Amino acid sequence: MEPTAHVSKTALPGVGTRYDLTTEAGRHLSVVVHQDGRRILSFHDPEDDDACKDATALSPHEATALSELLTPDPVAHLRQHLEIDLVTEHIPVGRRSPYVGRTLGATQARTRTGASIVAVLRRTDAFPSPSPAFRFALGDTLVVVGTREGVDAVAELIAGG
Structure with a gap:
């Protein structure tokens, strides 16, 4: 110790x-x-x-x-040996999203993009670590973590592109 x-x-x-x-x-x-x-x-x-x-x-x-x-930075020694460029972005669930009213699991976001939806912000509430059964609503903001490519893919997926 x-x-x-x-x-x-x-x-x-x-x-x-x-x-x-x-x-x-x-x-x-x-x-x-x-x-x-x-x-x-x-x-x-x-x-x-x-x-x-x-x-x-x-x-x-x-x-x-x-x-x-x-x-002291408890993970500094890890960064010396590992280069991971992760980004975090807020992605809105807009009117055109095919996932309004649908569940997180229905997106298959992690499987399809490699990025993770780590929280959902709704008005004045935050829902950290939402389960696959979490249902999205119009106006939600998704907090997404992953590589630049993965996060961009989630944004396109949620937008309906």
Whole structure:
């Protein structure tokens, strides 16, 4: 089991919240998240919590970019060995579609195109992972994932082409 880092949280009344982390190398990092959204990243002396060695302010977009850099990508190693160009598109079920009122299974979309209908959006509802018995309605939007060719084939199929 991989070791986990311990982060402590301290409320700073009138300011925001401070998060502290001591690294395995003994460095003390703090991030102060201000109530207005600003963030201050600082390094402290582990022997004297009040002795700040260095600090820098991060704008919201800088904090987001830094968090993305620091967050491990659990599938990065797979991408190095495998090139899959998947696309996701929203495909409307229009008036001319032969599948209005018919089931997902009737389309045989995955078998015919290799692409998958992974969700259906209907007005304010979403239906993730619809079953083959799911019945399409006029105005539905299909969320389709597959290769460019497969997704285009589903669009043509649903449009009635």
